[in-house]
Amino acid sequence: MSATHKTRMLILGSGPAGLSAAIYGARAGMEPILVQGIQPGGQLTTTTDVENYPGFRDVIQGPWLMEEMQAQAEHVGTKLVWDTITHVDLSQRPFRLTGDSGDLYEGDVLVIATGAQAKWLGLDSEEAMKGKGVSACATCDGFFYRGKKVAVIGGGNTAVEEALYLTNHSPDVTLIHRRDSLRAEKILQERLFKNERITVLWNKQVERFVGGGTPEGLVALELKDTHTGALSTLEVEGGFVAIGHHPATELFRGHLALDGDSYITVEPGSTRTSVPGVFACGDVMDKVYRQAVTAAGTGCMAALDAERFLAEAEFEDVAEAAE
Numbered sequence: 320m321s322a323t324h325k326t327r328m329l330i331l332g333s334g335p336a337g338l339s340a341a342i343y344g345a346r347a348g349m350e351p352i353l354v355q356g357i358q359p360g361g362q363l364t365t366t367t368d369v370e371n372y373p374g375f376r377d378v379i380q381g382p383w384l385m386e387e388m389q390a391q392a393e394h395v396g397t398k399l400v401w402d403t404i405t406h407v408d409l410s411q412r413p414f415r416l417t418g419d420s421g422d423l424y425e426g427d428v429l430v431i432a433t434g435a436q437a438k439w440l441g442l443d444s445e446e447a448m449k450g451k452g453v454s455a456c457a458t459c460d461g462f463f464y465r466g467k468k469v470a471v472i473g474g475g476n477t478a479v480e481e482a483l484y485l486t487n488h489s490p491d492v493t494l495i496h497r498r499d500s501l502r503a504e505k506i507l508q509e510r511l512f513k514n515e516r517i518t519v520l521w522n523k524q525v526e527r528f529v530g531g532g533t534p535e536g537l538v539a540l541e542l543k544d545t546h547t548g549a550l551s552t553l554e555v556e557g558g559f560v561a562i563g564h565h566p567a568t569e570l571f572r573g574h575l576a577l578d579g580d581s582y583i584t585v586e587p588g589s590t591r592t593s594v595p596g597v598f599a600c601g602d603v604m605d606k607v608y609r610q611a612v613t614a615a616g617t618g619c620m621a622a623l624d625a626e627r628f629l630a631e632a633e634f635e636d637v638a639e640a641a642e
Protein backbone atom coordinates (compact mmCIF):
# COMPACT_ATOMS: atom_id res chain seq x y z
CA MET A 320 0.00 0.00 0.00
CA SER A 321 1.39 3.40 -0.90
CA ALA A 322 1.80 6.04 1.79
CA THR A 323 1.76 9.85 1.82
CA HIS A 324 4.68 11.63 3.52
CA LYS A 325 4.12 15.29 4.40
CA THR A 326 6.83 17.71 5.47
CA ARG A 327 7.62 21.40 5.51
CA MET A 328 10.90 20.68 3.73
CA LEU A 329 11.32 17.93 1.17
CA ILE A 330 14.88 17.22 -0.03
CA LEU A 331 15.89 15.11 -3.01
CA GLY A 332 19.38 13.63 -2.94
CA SER A 333 21.66 12.32 -0.21
CA GLY A 334 25.04 13.67 -1.35
CA PRO A 335 26.87 16.47 0.50
CA ALA A 336 24.37 19.09 -0.82
CA GLY A 337 21.18 17.29 0.26
CA LEU A 338 22.57 16.20 3.63
CA SER A 339 23.90 19.69 4.43
CA ALA A 340 20.50 21.18 3.54
CA ALA A 341 18.95 18.55 5.83
CA ILE A 342 21.26 19.40 8.75
CA TYR A 343 20.45 23.11 8.49
CA GLY A 344 16.75 22.49 7.78
CA ALA A 345 16.35 20.15 10.74
CA ARG A 346 18.12 22.58 13.07
CA ALA A 347 15.73 25.33 11.85
CA GLY A 348 12.79 23.15 12.93
CA MET A 349 11.61 22.21 9.42
CA GLU A 350 11.62 18.44 10.14
CA PRO A 351 12.93 17.55 6.68
CA ILE A 352 12.24 14.38 4.80
CA LEU A 353 15.13 13.45 2.53
CA VAL A 354 14.59 11.04 -0.37
CA GLN A 355 17.94 9.36 -1.00
CA GLY A 356 17.68 8.12 -4.60
CA ILE A 357 19.54 5.16 -6.04
CA GLN A 358 22.91 6.32 -4.72
CA PRO A 359 22.60 6.85 -0.94
CA GLY A 360 25.47 9.13 0.06
CA GLY A 361 25.96 10.38 -3.50
CA GLN A 362 29.10 10.37 -5.63
CA LEU A 363 31.65 10.41 -2.82
CA THR A 364 30.60 6.85 -1.96
CA THR A 365 32.26 5.80 -5.24
CA THR A 366 35.70 7.03 -4.28
CA THR A 367 38.29 6.14 -1.68
CA ASP A 368 40.72 8.84 -0.57
CA VAL A 369 39.38 12.34 0.07
CA GLU A 370 42.05 14.84 1.04
CA ASN A 371 40.38 18.20 0.43
CA TYR A 372 37.28 18.18 2.64
CA PRO A 373 38.09 20.63 5.46
CA GLY A 374 38.29 19.44 9.04
CA PHE A 375 40.41 16.30 8.69
CA ARG A 376 44.19 16.44 8.82
CA ASP A 377 44.56 12.87 7.55
CA VAL A 378 43.16 11.43 4.32
CA ILE A 379 39.61 10.20 4.87
CA GLN A 380 37.49 7.75 2.92
CA GLY A 381 34.57 9.05 0.82
CA PRO A 382 32.03 6.43 2.01
CA TRP A 383 32.99 7.08 5.66
CA LEU A 384 32.52 10.86 5.25
CA MET A 385 29.05 10.32 3.79
CA GLU A 386 28.06 7.90 6.57
CA GLU A 387 29.07 10.56 9.10
CA MET A 388 27.08 13.27 7.27
CA GLN A 389 24.04 10.98 7.13
CA ALA A 390 24.31 10.15 10.83
CA GLN A 391 24.60 13.87 11.63
CA ALA A 392 21.50 14.69 9.53
CA GLU A 393 19.50 11.94 11.28
CA HIS A 394 20.82 12.94 14.70
CA VAL A 395 19.40 16.47 14.34
CA GLY A 396 16.00 15.19 13.16
CA THR A 397 16.01 14.41 9.43
CA LYS A 398 13.92 11.48 8.23
CA LEU A 399 15.76 9.61 5.50
CA VAL A 400 13.70 7.61 3.02
CA TRP A 401 15.01 5.06 0.57
CA ASP A 402 13.08 5.88 -2.59
CA THR A 403 13.68 7.57 -5.95
CA ILE A 404 11.42 10.31 -7.23
CA THR A 405 9.93 9.56 -10.65
CA HIS A 406 7.30 12.27 -11.05
CA VAL A 407 6.95 15.88 -9.90
CA ASP A 408 4.09 18.35 -9.74
CA LEU A 409 5.45 21.81 -8.99
CA SER A 410 2.36 23.69 -10.19
CA GLN A 411 1.24 24.58 -6.66
CA ARG A 412 2.33 24.33 -3.02
CA PRO A 413 2.59 21.97 -1.31
CA PHE A 414 4.62 20.41 -4.11
CA ARG A 415 3.62 16.81 -4.86
CA LEU A 416 6.20 14.23 -5.87
CA THR A 417 5.81 10.52 -6.48
CA GLY A 418 8.41 7.89 -5.67
CA ASP A 419 9.35 4.70 -7.47
CA SER A 420 7.72 2.90 -4.52
CA GLY A 421 4.36 4.52 -5.34
CA ASP A 422 4.55 6.69 -2.21
CA LEU A 423 3.52 10.34 -2.43
CA TYR A 424 5.70 13.11 -0.96
CA GLU A 425 4.30 16.53 -0.15
CA GLY A 426 6.63 19.41 0.72
CA ASP A 427 5.85 23.05 1.53
CA VAL A 428 9.27 23.73 0.05
CA LEU A 429 11.45 21.52 -2.13
CA VAL A 430 15.25 21.33 -2.19
CA ILE A 431 16.72 19.58 -5.23
CA ALA A 432 20.20 18.10 -4.76
CA THR A 433 20.23 15.33 -7.35
CA GLY A 434 23.82 15.92 -8.53
CA ALA A 435 25.54 15.54 -11.90
CA GLN A 436 27.24 12.34 -12.99
CA ALA A 437 30.46 12.42 -14.99
CA LYS A 438 30.26 10.97 -18.49
CA TRP A 439 32.60 8.05 -19.10
CA LEU A 440 33.93 6.43 -22.26
CA GLY A 441 32.13 3.18 -21.45
CA LEU A 442 35.11 0.79 -21.73
CA ASP A 443 35.34 -2.31 -19.50
CA SER A 444 38.97 -1.45 -18.70
CA GLU A 445 37.89 2.06 -17.65
CA GLU A 446 35.40 0.58 -15.17
CA ALA A 447 38.08 -1.83 -13.88
CA MET A 448 40.66 0.95 -13.37
CA LYS A 449 38.41 3.61 -11.78
CA GLY A 450 40.06 4.69 -8.53
CA LYS A 451 43.29 2.93 -9.59
CA GLY A 452 44.55 5.68 -11.88
CA VAL A 453 41.38 6.48 -13.83
CA SER A 454 39.41 9.49 -12.64
CA ALA A 455 36.90 12.05 -13.90
CA CYS A 456 38.01 14.87 -11.62
CA ALA A 457 41.44 16.53 -11.74
CA THR A 458 40.61 18.91 -8.87
CA CYS A 459 39.73 15.89 -6.69
CA ASP A 460 42.54 13.52 -7.66
CA GLY A 461 45.29 15.53 -9.41
CA PHE A 462 47.23 15.96 -6.19
CA PHE A 463 47.71 12.16 -5.97
CA TYR A 464 49.75 12.29 -9.23
CA ARG A 465 52.44 14.74 -8.18
CA GLY A 466 55.47 14.37 -10.47
CA LYS A 467 53.81 11.63 -12.54
CA LYS A 468 52.88 11.42 -16.22
CA VAL A 469 49.15 11.88 -16.76
CA ALA A 470 46.70 12.13 -19.66
CA VAL A 471 43.40 13.94 -20.10
CA ILE A 472 40.83 12.62 -22.56
CA GLY A 473 38.48 15.14 -24.22
CA GLY A 474 38.40 18.28 -26.33
CA GLY A 475 36.02 20.74 -24.67
CA ASN A 476 36.45 23.38 -21.99
CA THR A 477 36.48 20.83 -19.17
CA ALA A 478 39.28 18.81 -20.77
CA VAL A 479 41.45 21.87 -21.38
CA GLU A 480 40.82 23.22 -17.88
CA GLU A 481 41.66 19.82 -16.37
CA ALA A 482 44.88 19.61 -18.41
CA LEU A 483 45.93 23.12 -17.34
CA TYR A 484 45.08 22.36 -13.70
CA LEU A 485 47.11 19.13 -13.77
CA THR A 486 50.26 21.03 -14.78
CA ASN A 487 50.30 22.28 -11.15
CA HIS A 488 51.23 18.73 -10.19
CA SER A 489 52.60 16.97 -13.25
CA PRO A 490 55.47 18.00 -15.54
CA ASP A 491 54.08 15.84 -18.35
CA VAL A 492 50.41 16.13 -19.30
CA THR A 493 49.05 14.71 -22.56
CA LEU A 494 45.69 15.83 -23.89
CA ILE A 495 44.14 13.16 -26.08
CA HIS A 496 41.43 14.18 -28.52
CA ARG A 497 39.68 12.10 -31.17
CA ARG A 498 39.44 15.01 -33.63
CA ASP A 499 41.98 17.46 -35.14
CA SER A 500 40.65 20.57 -33.38
CA LEU A 501 39.35 21.42 -29.92
CA ARG A 502 35.85 22.63 -29.02
CA ALA A 503 37.21 24.60 -26.04
CA GLU A 504 37.05 28.40 -25.97
CA LYS A 505 39.86 30.14 -27.89
CA ILE A 506 41.37 31.77 -24.79
CA LEU A 507 41.67 28.37 -23.08
CA GLN A 508 43.20 26.86 -26.21
CA GLU A 509 45.81 29.64 -26.29
CA ARG A 510 46.77 28.93 -22.68
CA LEU A 511 46.93 25.22 -23.45
CA PHE A 512 49.16 25.55 -26.52
CA LYS A 513 51.52 27.92 -24.69
CA ASN A 514 51.97 25.55 -21.76
CA GLU A 515 55.23 23.63 -22.16
CA ARG A 516 54.08 20.88 -19.82
CA ILE A 517 51.20 19.89 -22.15
CA THR A 518 51.39 17.81 -25.35
CA VAL A 519 48.30 17.34 -27.51
CA LEU A 520 47.71 14.04 -29.31
CA TRP A 521 45.23 14.61 -32.15
CA ASN A 522 42.93 12.04 -33.77
CA LYS A 523 43.42 9.44 -31.06
CA GLN A 524 40.90 7.55 -29.00
CA VAL A 525 41.48 5.37 -25.97
CA GLU A 526 40.94 1.69 -26.71
CA ARG A 527 42.05 0.35 -23.32
CA PHE A 528 43.24 1.51 -19.90
CA VAL A 529 46.12 -0.82 -19.07
CA GLY A 530 46.73 -1.81 -15.44
CA GLY A 531 49.86 -3.28 -13.90
CA GLY A 532 52.02 -3.52 -10.78
CA THR A 533 51.13 -4.40 -7.19
CA PRO A 534 48.91 -2.90 -5.94
CA GLU A 535 47.45 -2.56 -9.40
CA GLY A 536 47.55 0.92 -10.95
CA LEU A 537 47.27 2.45 -14.39
CA VAL A 538 50.48 2.01 -16.38
CA ALA A 539 49.47 2.92 -19.93
CA LEU A 540 46.76 3.81 -22.41
CA GLU A 541 46.26 1.84 -25.59
CA LEU A 542 45.34 4.36 -28.30
CA LYS A 543 43.86 4.05 -31.78
CA ASP A 544 44.31 6.62 -34.54
CA THR A 545 40.81 7.69 -35.63
CA HIS A 546 42.01 8.16 -39.25
CA THR A 547 44.42 5.31 -39.87
CA GLY A 548 43.33 2.81 -37.20
CA ALA A 549 46.99 2.45 -36.12
CA LEU A 550 47.46 1.37 -32.50
CA SER A 551 49.96 2.94 -30.12
CA THR A 552 50.71 2.97 -26.40
CA LEU A 553 51.16 5.94 -24.09
CA GLU A 554 52.72 5.28 -20.70
CA VAL A 555 50.88 7.24 -17.98
CA GLU A 556 49.99 6.70 -14.33
CA GLY A 557 46.88 8.88 -14.32
CA GLY A 558 44.07 9.02 -16.90
CA PHE A 559 41.45 11.78 -16.53
CA VAL A 560 38.27 11.37 -18.55
CA ALA A 561 36.91 14.87 -19.19
CA ILE A 562 34.06 14.55 -21.65
CA GLY A 563 31.35 16.32 -19.65
CA HIS A 564 28.67 15.67 -17.05
CA HIS A 565 24.97 14.70 -17.02
CA PRO A 566 23.06 16.74 -14.44
CA ALA A 567 20.20 14.64 -13.01
CA THR A 568 17.44 17.00 -14.18
CA GLU A 569 15.31 15.04 -16.69
CA LEU A 570 12.61 14.84 -14.03
CA PHE A 571 12.32 18.62 -13.91
CA ARG A 572 12.33 19.41 -17.64
CA GLY A 573 9.23 21.48 -18.39
CA HIS A 574 8.70 22.18 -14.66
CA LEU A 575 11.76 24.34 -13.88
CA ALA A 576 14.09 26.53 -15.94
CA LEU A 577 17.21 24.62 -17.04
CA ASP A 578 20.21 26.10 -18.84
CA GLY A 579 21.58 24.98 -22.21
CA ASP A 580 23.58 22.19 -20.53
CA SER A 581 20.51 21.01 -18.55
CA TYR A 582 21.71 22.35 -15.18
CA ILE A 583 19.00 23.93 -12.98
CA THR A 584 19.07 27.71 -13.31
CA VAL A 585 19.22 29.63 -10.03
CA GLU A 586 19.16 33.35 -9.29
CA PRO A 587 22.82 34.40 -8.99
CA GLY A 588 24.03 34.39 -5.39
CA SER A 589 21.11 32.25 -4.22
CA THR A 590 19.61 28.78 -4.64
CA ARG A 591 16.21 30.09 -5.80
CA THR A 592 14.96 28.39 -8.97
CA SER A 593 12.35 29.64 -11.44
CA VAL A 594 9.57 28.24 -9.20
CA PRO A 595 9.09 30.07 -5.86
CA GLY A 596 9.60 27.60 -3.02
CA VAL A 597 11.85 25.28 -5.04
CA PHE A 598 15.59 25.52 -4.34
CA ALA A 599 18.53 23.77 -6.00
CA CYS A 600 21.98 23.09 -4.58
CA GLY A 601 25.14 21.12 -5.30
CA ASP A 602 26.33 19.79 -8.63
CA VAL A 603 22.84 19.88 -10.16
CA MET A 604 23.08 23.69 -10.35
CA ASP A 605 26.86 24.15 -10.40
CA LYS A 606 28.86 23.31 -13.50
CA VAL A 607 31.88 25.31 -12.42
CA TYR A 608 33.14 23.97 -9.08
CA ARG A 609 31.55 20.49 -8.59
CA GLN A 610 33.24 19.74 -5.26
CA ALA A 611 31.92 18.16 -2.06
CA VAL A 612 32.64 21.29 -0.04
CA THR A 613 30.90 23.62 -2.53
CA ALA A 614 27.94 21.20 -2.69
CA ALA A 615 27.74 21.28 1.12
CA GLY A 616 28.01 25.09 1.05
CA THR A 617 25.15 25.53 -1.40
CA GLY A 618 23.16 22.91 0.56
CA CYS A 619 23.43 25.21 3.58
CA MET A 620 22.34 28.15 1.39
CA ALA A 621 19.31 26.21 0.14
CA ALA A 622 18.14 25.45 3.67
CA LEU A 623 18.54 29.10 4.70
CA ASP A 624 16.76 30.31 1.54
CA ALA A 625 13.98 27.77 2.14
CA GLU A 626 13.58 28.75 5.78
CA ARG A 627 13.29 32.46 4.85
CA PHE A 628 10.81 31.66 2.08
CA LEU A 629 8.58 29.69 4.46
CA ALA A 630 8.79 32.32 7.18
CA GLU A 631 7.66 35.01 4.68
CA ALA A 632 4.92 32.82 3.19
CA GLU A 633 3.58 31.88 6.63
CA PHE A 634 3.67 35.53 7.77
CA GLU A 635 1.67 36.54 4.67
CA ASP A 636 -0.89 33.76 5.32
CA VAL A 637 -1.39 34.97 8.90
CA ALA A 638 -1.68 38.62 7.74
CA GLU A 639 -4.26 37.65 5.07
CA ALA A 640 -6.33 35.67 7.58
CA ALA A 641 -6.35 38.65 9.96
CA GLU A 642 -7.73 41.06 7.29
Ligand SMILES: Cc1cc2nc3c(=O)[nH]c(=O)nc-3n(C[C@H](O)[C@H](O)[C@H](O)COP(=O)(O)OP(=O)(O)OC[C@H]3O[C@@H](n4cnc5c(N)ncnc54)[C@H](O)[C@@H]3O)c2cc1C
Pocket residue numbers: 331332333334335336337354355356357358359360361362363365366368369370371372402403404405432433434435436437455456459460567570600601602603609610611612614
Ligand atom coordinates in the same frame (compact mmCIF):
# COMPACT_ATOMS: atom_id res chain seq x y z
C1 LIG B 1 35.14 9.29 -8.15
C2 LIG B 1 34.88 10.68 -7.59
C3 LIG B 1 35.78 11.23 -6.70
C4 LIG B 1 35.55 12.49 -6.15
N1 LIG B 1 36.43 13.00 -5.26
C5 LIG B 1 36.19 14.20 -4.68
C6 LIG B 1 37.08 14.72 -3.71
O1 LIG B 1 38.11 14.11 -3.39
N2 LIG B 1 36.76 15.93 -3.16
C7 LIG B 1 35.65 16.65 -3.52
O2 LIG B 1 35.40 17.71 -2.97
N3 LIG B 1 34.80 16.16 -4.46
C8 LIG B 1 35.04 14.97 -5.04
N4 LIG B 1 34.19 14.49 -6.00
C9 LIG B 1 33.07 15.34 -6.41
C10 LIG B 1 31.94 15.24 -5.37
O3 LIG B 1 31.66 13.88 -5.13
C11 LIG B 1 30.70 15.95 -5.87
O4 LIG B 1 31.02 17.30 -6.18
C12 LIG B 1 29.61 15.93 -4.80
O5 LIG B 1 29.30 14.60 -4.43
C13 LIG B 1 28.34 16.62 -5.30
O6 LIG B 1 27.41 16.53 -4.28
P1 LIG B 1 25.84 16.63 -4.57
O7 LIG B 1 25.21 16.47 -3.23
O8 LIG B 1 25.55 17.83 -5.36
O9 LIG B 1 25.48 15.41 -5.52
P2 LIG B 1 25.81 13.82 -5.48
O10 LIG B 1 26.88 13.48 -4.52
O11 LIG B 1 25.98 13.48 -6.90
O12 LIG B 1 24.44 13.22 -4.94
C14 LIG B 1 23.29 13.20 -5.72
C15 LIG B 1 22.21 12.48 -4.94
O13 LIG B 1 20.96 12.64 -5.62
C16 LIG B 1 20.25 11.42 -5.56
N5 LIG B 1 19.25 11.43 -6.63
C17 LIG B 1 19.44 11.52 -7.97
N6 LIG B 1 18.26 11.45 -8.62
C18 LIG B 1 17.30 11.31 -7.66
C19 LIG B 1 15.88 11.18 -7.69
N7 LIG B 1 15.21 11.15 -8.85
N8 LIG B 1 15.21 11.04 -6.52
C20 LIG B 1 15.88 11.08 -5.35
N9 LIG B 1 17.23 11.21 -5.25
C21 LIG B 1 17.92 11.32 -6.40
C22 LIG B 1 21.33 10.36 -5.68
O14 LIG B 1 20.88 9.11 -5.18
C23 LIG B 1 22.41 10.98 -4.78
O15 LIG B 1 22.19 10.62 -3.45
C24 LIG B 1 34.40 13.24 -6.54
C25 LIG B 1 33.50 12.69 -7.46
C26 LIG B 1 33.73 11.42 -7.97
C27 LIG B 1 32.72 10.83 -8.95
